[in-house]
Amino acid sequence: MTDVIKVAVLGAAGRMGTTVCAAVEAAPDLALVARVDATDDVAAALRDASADVVVDFTVPSATEANVHTALAAGAHVVVGTTGWTPERLERLEEALAALPGRGVLIAPNFGLSAVLAMTLAAKAARFFESAEVIELHHPDKVDAPSGTARHTAAAIAAARGAAGLGPSPDATESGFDARGADVDGVRVHAVRLRGLVAHEEVLLGNPGEQLVIRQDSFDRTSFMPGVLLAVRKVGGRPGLTVGLEHVMDLD
Amino acid sequence: MTDVIKVAVLGAAGRMGTTVCAAVEAAPDLALVARVDATDDVAAALRDASADVVVDFTVPSATEANVHTALAAGAHVVVGTTGWTPERLERLEEALAALPGRGVLIAPNFGLSAVLAMTLAAKAARFFESAEVIELHHPDKVDAPSGTARHTAAAIAAARGAAGLGPSPDATESGFDARGADVDGVRVHAVRLRGLVAHEEVLLGNPGEQLVIRQDSFDRTSFMPGVLLAVRKVGGRPGLTVGLEHVMDLD
Amino acid sequence: MTDVIKVAVLGAAGRMGTTVCAAVEAAPDLALVARVDATDDVAAALRDASADVVVDFTVPSATEANVHTALAAGAHVVVGTTGWTPERLERLEEALAALPGRGVLIAPNFGLSAVLAMTLAAKAARFFESAEVIELHHPDKVDAPSGTARHTAAAIAAARGAAGLGPSPDATESGFDARGADVDGVRVHAVRLRGLVAHEEVLLGNPGEQLVIRQDSFDRTSFMPGVLLAVRKVGGRPGLTVGLEHVMDLD
Amino acid sequence: MTDVIKVAVLGAAGRMGTTVCAAVEAAPDLALVARVDATDDVAAALRDASADVVVDFTVPSATEANVHTALAAGAHVVVGTTGWTPERLERLEEALAALPGRGVLIAPNFGLSAVLAMTLAAKAARFFESAEVIELHHPDKVDAPSGTARHTAAAIAAARGAAGLGPSPDATESGFDARGADVDGVRVHAVRLRGLVAHEEVLLGNPGEQLVIRQDSFDRTSFMPGVLLAVRKVGGRPGLTVGLEHVMDLD
Known part of the structure; x- marks a missing residue:
């Protein structure tokens, strides 16, 4: 992959989101194209950004809608927010079934x-x-x-x-x-x-x-290598993936 | 102390007793003068041995009588057997009050x-x-x-x-x-x-x-340095001492 | 595999060999069919035993000849002896090339x-x-x-x-x-x-x-699960294998 | 000691000094009476502050003069700066010999x-x-x-x-x-x-x-309990003390 990956961060003003934005900006193969906060219109922000990958570090009450919005905007998604119940996961898998080639990676831990x-x-x-x-x-x-x-x-x-x-x-x-x-x-x-x-x-x-x-x-800087790994890998792994270990080629 | 310390071991056939006998025999400043077993007459054995220090690694039901017998035979005592209730300790302190200069060291752990x-x-x-x-x-x-x-x-x-x-x-x-x-x-x-x-x-x-x-x-060889330290120190510490730490000069 | 695996141990009187014999005897799916010592005629002993697997814990000067003798007797071989130079390994690979289906597993460490x-x-x-x-x-x-x-x-x-x-x-x-x-x-x-x-x-x-x-x-009992694993796996892995990790299915 | 201890910090703008100032201010039994920096006149600052204890976290080239200035101002001194050669220590002991009751504590490590x-x-x-x-x-x-x-x-x-x-x-x-x-x-x-x-x-x-x-x-916040302990103890320990362990009552 020689092209730069365009990344949008949701929850960009939070503690994790701020750290993620800094890490994306510091990576030569990634470009930060949008910082989206709680008060922003997510759909509008993502439409303008045309990100390859959206990273969600928001809150349990917002994350499901954010992921579906990001998929609608044509992006792959990396999720670090908790609150993904079996029902939410099921709805997400249904949505992904209709979007061949699109990947979502949800990780309970990016360390x-x-x-x-x-x-x-x-x-x-x-x-x-x-x-x-x-x-x-x-x-x-x-x-x-x-x-x-x-x-x-x-x-x-x-x-x-x-x-x-x-x-x-x-x-x-x-x-x-x-x-x-x-x-x-x-x-x-x-x-x-x-x-x-x-x-x-x-x-x-x-x-x-x-x-x-x-x-x-x-400290939380230790999660950044895992987040960046997820951003780089999610596009090559269609469908729903739960757990960072699945993109680490450990087998 | 230039003289060799004469040591009698009670419970000499047990696992700890056997190891203690070997450790005493290997120490140049100690002499093993009696190995006493469950079936032996402790009083008679100790009378013949005229030990300076008696080491008790027997069983909870025998240890109190053994210690009093050893004191009556004129020895200091080192005890590695459990089962010393507050009542037993009190009776021992009373006995020691009448024997100035005599020491008993009970250690829950010789490691x-x-x-x-x-x-x-x-x-x-x-x-x-x-x-x-x-x-x-x-x-x-x-x-x-x-x-x-x-x-x-x-x-x-x-x-x-x-x-x-x-x-x-x-x-x-x-x-x-x-x-x-x-x-x-x-x-x-x-x-x-x-x-x-x-x-x-x-x-x-x-x-x-x-x-x-x-x-x-x-493994249990690790207890021997502590047992030998107790044997060497008990004569210089009259009265009842509970805990090996009190003869380790740690303060 | 429902049949019992017949095992011969070379170096059976040594410290590792003795422990291996005991471990084989204790395993329900293995049968110890020969204990071979330094003074025994290895070829004769193996001919009589018709072992499925020969285990070699001998000495560097004997191990190469032992392995070739064991192969000639129709067995797979597990080797815990050191001293396998590149030249010895090369000769062994040549021998195995002529014996399709036969396996030798050499492990520097069975822990x-x-x-x-x-x-x-x-x-x-x-x-x-x-x-x-x-x-x-x-x-x-x-x-x-x-x-x-x-x-x-x-x-x-x-x-x-x-x-x-x-x-x-x-x-x-x-x-x-x-x-x-x-x-x-x-x-x-x-x-x-x-x-x-x-x-x-x-x-x-x-x-x-x-x-x-x-x-x-x-302690050395810790090597036995690895030795038994090698004994059970070597028959299913033709050719030369160096390192226990290759039969542990870790990928 | 029921009175509050008045503390002046030299090197107050440095990384350690800033953290020390914050720790002194947060301690109910201590009062921060002066923050002194590299560009300040130490003697004048200390004369005005009438501190009970001066803490020096400056640089090796300044620390010796600072300590003598603090002693001249009537304070006890706690030193966290390195660079105390045997010659410097000797000159300090001479100075302290003429100041009975005055204490200096130099600690290579406050953790x-x-x-x-x-x-x-x-x-x-x-x-x-x-x-x-x-x-x-x-x-x-x-x-x-x-x-x-x-x-x-x-x-x-x-x-x-x-x-x-x-x-x-x-x-x-x-x-x-x-x-x-x-x-x-x-x-x-x-x-x-x-x-x-x-x-x-x-x-x-x-x-x-x-x-x-x-x-x-x-992290460096871990040094603060040791610095505060030194501040509280130095007044009760006349003469020169090297090493925090001497005011920890560990014997």
Whole structure:
């Protein structure tokens, strides 16, 4: 691809949107053609911009309409906003069925290290008798365990199930009052500590050996390489894709 | 001390006792003068041996009588057996009050790295806004969290209290189903993983910084330096001492 | 495969060989049909045993002849012995070209966690600006860095090169006297510490994020799942295979 | 001390100085009475301010004169500037000898976790056969190993020497080309990785066990608790003190 990709950013005044705009502007193969805010007319802004790819970092109440508007404007779409219920995803797939060649990529997490930790842990999980997950975050986080840790544990549980592994061995008779959860049979521990940002550790164990995959997200600039990767790849992947790992060629 | 210390081992046929006998025999400043087993007459064996120090690695039902017998035989005593209730400790202190100069050292853990992790974490705790503990063990362990982790968390909680620190910040609204416990306000997470033995990690956090103290016990030979240290030190510390840290000159 | 696989072990009296024999006997889908020692006539022993798979854990001076003898006896071969020079590998490939359907698997490392650490690190490496490797071993090890760490660093360097990444950023002006090496541009640090066995940590960094893949080998029982996997897979992979990762379906 | 401590900051417009001013203003027991910059007349500014404590975060060429000026103005002094050669320290001790009750605290590092890591590692070191240090920093750092890691290794070496321990065991025959150094017999490994800030790990090993003390400095706000501690303590510690650990009551 020798042409520059034209990118419009929705939610451009937000914290993530501002960072995305700066990253797009700094990339020689991308051009920022529109910064669209909450008060702007999205349809009008996109019509004028004729963007190749629209990036949505807005709010759950706006993201579905934004994506359909962007598709109507002829763009591929990268979505970092949460709130995509099964119903919304279904409506989006119907819309995409009528737009052959058009791609939408929705990613719950654009952190390369976070996506890799989850994907590589799932690949390794079937070789180990035991698996547990520790996630560590700043103490102002309201939910526990984190969504990323839940996704990771679910992916590990699925890989274990597919390999015919039963639950991890555990003779514990009592004592289950710590922060965290059992996700599909995989134990997730949630640490909250002042000074931390967002971190995850997957522990896999066999007799006499251990494999640990750990990832640290220290600040939001770490999401930019993943966002730019999505922008570059979404045009080559028609239909709906959920998860950055599917454009990372990890298989 | 230029003289060799004469050592008798009670429970000499057990797993720990066997290892202790070998360690005593290998130490140039110690002499093994008696190996006493469950079927032996402890009083008679100790009378013949005239040991300077008796080491007890027997069972909870025998240890109290053993210690009093050893004191009656004129020895100092090092105890690695569990089961010392407050009542037993009180009776022991009464007995020691009548035996000036005689010392008994009871240690819940002879692992130097484990004792150091607990002691150093307690020293550091008052400087940090947040504190949590992760303990990791093999999956055949029945109790959670481990006794060592409970001790560590209690020591951290006491240090925080003495420094006027309140509870660690925590905005978590729900999700407390993981293995572990709240010990005096300090969260303890318990990981169970095939391949591991006994490990503990203390995490202390402030804005922008973290201190982590981790200890790994890979096998029971790791307890021998602590047992030998206790044997060498107990004669110089009259009365009852609970905890190896008190003979480690850490202050 | 419903039939039991018949396995002969060469070097059966050695430390690894003994452990392998026990592991084969404990596996319901495998049958141990011969334990062959240094003083035995390998050809005669294998002729009698009619093994499906021969496992060689002998010595560098014997392994090449053993493998050709095993092939002549009609078996597939799994090799854990070192000493396979390019010349030996070339002669082996020539022999296998004349034996369609017959497989030989030579693995420098049967530890699943070690092989996974290397393979997953290589998969992840192209997404990160920086990569360094830390290996940690007991202090009686003579070589530094370890062969496994060298393999890992070389695999990371190859992946970085294929992705067009230059060297990791490094402003260091002086100070290169520590244990370790530069392997194809990837820095490898070698720690030697009493109490450790064999451990490796790969650190991958981007602005604001880090991915760490760590593996611990605590004792040699940890190699058995990898040996058994090789025994089960070698029959389905004709020709010469070097590296356990090729039968782990990691792509 | 119930009175508020009056604080003047030299180098108030610099990165550290600005952060110190904000931290002093936010502390209820401290009052910021002067912000002094490079272009200001330090003596005049301090005469007007009548500060109890002067904090110097300026440059190596200015710090010595600043400290003597602050002492002449009747204040205690906290110094975070580098460049204190033995000759400068000697002249300062002479000046302080004539000023009974006046204190100066010079700290190479105000990070509580960094100071604790060094101090606790030195306390623990005499109990272990092996000791090595790993420091990890961003790749724009010019020197290796870091000053903090050199201090830590030197403190460990001193503690080992005082306890009669020889060098850590090491059978390595070759391979010393990695980033880092041998500091008084303690090996220091230096990792440089994009995404990291400033981190240090001390590894202590015995047969069958390991103690790891790790500290992470994620940003410069982490130095403020240490600076404020120094401000509060310097008045109670007459004479010259080098190192924050001496006012942390760690013994």
